[in-house]
Amino acid sequence: MAESSTWFAADVATFGDRLAGARETAGLSQEDLAQRLGVRLTTLQAWEEDLAEPRGNRLQMLAGMLNVSLRWLLTAEGDGLEAPAGEATPTPDAAAAALADLARLQGRAVALAAEIAAVERRLRPLLRAEG
CATH class of the missing domain: 1.10.260.40 (lambda repressor-like DNA-binding domains)
Structure with a gap:
């Protein structure tokens, strides 16, 4: 097609x-x-x-x-639009790759959130001591 x-x-x-x-x-x-x-x-x-x-x-x-x-x-049948210039036709492989990228980024976000929580736990006692 x-x-x-x-x-x-x-x-x-x-x-x-x-x-x-x-x-x-x-x-x-x-x-x-x-x-x-x-x-x-x-x-x-x-x-x-x-x-x-x-x-x-x-x-x-x-x-x-x-x-x-x-x-x-x-x-989607009959006279309609052409594909946008410069853009590839979406494919199942492209969707799978995008989902894999999304899963990888979500994993990084979870790790970053855990790291932020650890820094926050270290910071809270320090702020209480100053206050």
Whole structure:
């Protein structure tokens, strides 16, 4: 599958991801698009965060304003966006590597927190003695 067709694919991106990507590609802020649609900013944000879904009439307006097909917005099939320039297509290997990095960083954070706690335990008696 080509990079441009997999970037926003249904198994990689949600409706909200496709909506946000199309909005950004159109050069619109969330505020601009919400105003053009006649909805509250919080409504548009909920759509992009997949916390709510627009009604049919708003879906049609979104597709037209963002120059993508309604089918693409809903299913990732049909006329939509190309992959962002300079960005690789997300892959399971990349996700696994990112999760491994996250686990490594979490381990370092736990060790750092323990070290901070040890320094704090040494510092408390010293501060009490001064006080």
